[in-house]
Amino acid sequence: MSLPQHCPSARELDDLELFAVGALAPARFESADGVLTLVVPDAVGVAAVEAGTLELVEPEGTPIARVTVESTYPAPAGTGIVGSVETLARNEVGPFRRLYLTPVEVAAQHPDAVTVPVTAPLTSGEIEAIRDRAAGRPVALLALAGVGTPVDTDPIGLIRSTLSAAEQLSAAVVAVPLASHGDAEADHALGTTVVAAYAPGEILALPTPADDAESTEQPEASRGVVVFFTGLSGSGKSTIARALTDVVLESGARSVTSLDGDIVRRNLSAGLTFSKEDRETNIRRIGWVAAEIARHGGMAICSPIAPFDQTRQQVRQFVEDAGGDFVLIHVATPLEECERRDKKGLYAKARAGEIPEFTGISSPYEEPTDADLVIDTTGRALDDCLQEVLDLLDPYLS
Numbered sequence: 001m002s003l004p005q006h007c008p009s010a011r012e013l014d015d016l017e018l019f020a021v022g023a024l025a026p027a028r029f030e031s032a033d034g035v036l037t038l039v040v041p042d043a044v045g046v047a048a049v050e051a052g053t054l055e056l057v058e059p060e061g062t063p064i065a066r067v068t069v070e071s072t073y074p075a076p077a078g079t080g081i082v083g084s085v086e087t088l089a090r091n092e093v094g095p096f097r098r099l100y101l102t103p104v105e106v107a108a109q110h111p112d113a114v115t116v117p118v119t120a121p122l123t124s125g126e127i128e129a130i131r132d133r134a135a136g137r138p139v140a141l142l143a144l145a146g147v148g149t150p151v152d153t154d155p156i157g158l159i160r161s162t163l164s165a166a167e168q169l170s171a172a173v174v175a176v177p178l179a180s181h182g183d184a185e186a187d188h189a190l191g192t193t194v195v196a197a198y199a200p201g202e203i204l205a206l207p208t209p210a211d212d213a214e215s216t217e218q219p220e221a222s223r224g225v226v227v228f229f230t231g232l233s234g235s236g237k238s239t240i241a242r243a244l245t246d247v248v249l250e251s252g253a254r255s256v257t258s259l260d261g262d263i264v265r266r267n268l269s270a271g272l273t274f275s276k277e278d279r280e281t282n283i284r285r286i287g288w289v290a291a292e293i294a295r296h297g298g299m300a301i302c303s304p305i306a307p308f309d310q311t312r313q314q315v316r317q318f319v320e321d322a323g324g325d326f327v328l329i330h331v332a333t334p335l336e337e338c339e340r341r342d343k344k345g346l347y348a349k350a351r352a353g354e355i356p357e358f359t360g361i362s363s364p365y366e367e368p369t370d371a372d373l374v375i376d377t378t379g380r381a382l383d384d385c386l387q388e389v390l391d392l393l394d395p396y397l398s
């Protein structure tokens with residue numbers, strides 16, 4: 001029988017790489033109170049428990065690790081898996097792959113090096129300080145370039161800038177996929193362990209990004225953002241999203257891509273039904289595209305029904321892993337008002353039993369508890385609702 005397989009998130013792939021090179025031990029995914037976690041869709045979780053083992057594959061499908069499943073727990077975006085990890089293969093491809101050495105390789109290639117952990121592009125002052133403190137000894141710059149760690153760049157940008165600093169110092173550069181897990185204290189502890197594993201000798205510590213995070217964090221105006229409207233059919237998602245798109249386009253403030261529910265279903269998701277499974281596929285597709293837009297600093301405006309909390313959480317994760325912000329707007333117009341509007345005549349058909357699995361009638365809508373804004377459009381003018389959205393998004397548009 002073949003094992004259940006799962007492709008982990010970019011953050012989880014970084015953690016797996018640190019397990020693989022022996023920089024983090026023991027190699028295991030922890031329970032919900034840890035940070036080294038693995039979350040899979042519920043169906044994969046069920047199959048993994050049944051098989052006792054879960055095979056992890058990289059995005060192109062090559063198996064890279066096997067997890068012996070000890071227990072599971074419910075997580076916002078699916079099922080958390082707890083268990084030990086056996087590495088099958090290391091990722092071989094990707095930009096600057098040649099710089100991703102193991103701690104053993106670093107010790108062999110740079111035995112006398114002074115190690116400098118780098119989490120943000122080095123300033124000329126910092127380069128001079130490293131030169132002074134190294135006092136002629138060889139230097140290895142450890143670019144801590146995992147998902148979410150570099151403060152004012154992306155992982156590849158951090159490696160690129162570290163290479164150019166290294167030229168000035170005649171230093172070596174080693175890339176380390178140390179991801180951020182959103183818990184500053186735990187991440188600091190993890191970083192200390194990982195840096196110690198890579199450093200063959202003395203470590204020259206620079207100020208941590210937390211010390212100057214405020215001054216270097218990328219401003220919202222240039223950060224990628226996904227504005228995600230969710231709500232019942234007829235609640236007003238498309239109307240508000242379209243008006244927002246027009247305002248952003250007219251202002252020229254940033255590039256914007258619209259991913260409206262109906263339009264996506266005619267193109268990217270053509271052929272999908274309204275079963276729970278197909279709706280999840282539809283939303284994950286929208287989330288994947290939106291995250292890519294955010295990765296490149298754009299704004300994606302999405303307006304599907306997206307009735308399931310878990311799928312919305314997955315989209316949030318995609319976007320945050322891509323370095324973007326996820327703004328959730330619940331257009332909470334009640335069912336009675338949506339049905340009264342019945343713009344497309346679909347509610348009447350659903351009530352007559354002509355449309356199965358219609359959201360709000362015969363298929364559930366799980367209200368978000370994590371929305372940044374909740375708008376009930378009943379009896380309100382579009383401009384009034386739009387202004388609330390524009391106020392929320394002001395930092396991204398100025």
Ligand SMILES: Nc1ncnc2c1ncn2[C@@H]1O[C@H](COP(=O)(O)OS(=O)(=O)O)[C@@H](OP(=O)(O)O)[C@H]1O
Pocket residue numbers: 232233234238261262265274278279280282283303304305306307344346355356357358359363
């Ligand atoms: N069974 C059923 N349930 C809900 N909606 C239905 C259904 N069948 C067709 N439609 C029309 O499809 C639009 C919703 O598509 P979405 O892709 O946004 O839905 S989902 O997020 O995948 O649940 C929705 O458009 P909006 O009114 O813009 O929301 C409907 O017009």
Ligand SMILES: Nc1ncnc2c1ncn2[C@@H]1O[C@H](COP(=O)(O)OP(=O)(O)O)[C@@H](O)[C@H]1O
Pocket residue numbers: 231232233234235236237238239240303331341343377378379380381382383385
């Ligand atoms: N304040 C408002 N904001 C948005 N839509 C509104 C508002 N008031 C009334 N409507 C009407 O409600 C309907 C919403 O339809 P639509 O935007 O297609 O909803 P959805 O995309 O959520 O299915 C439109 O006919 C729109 O004119």
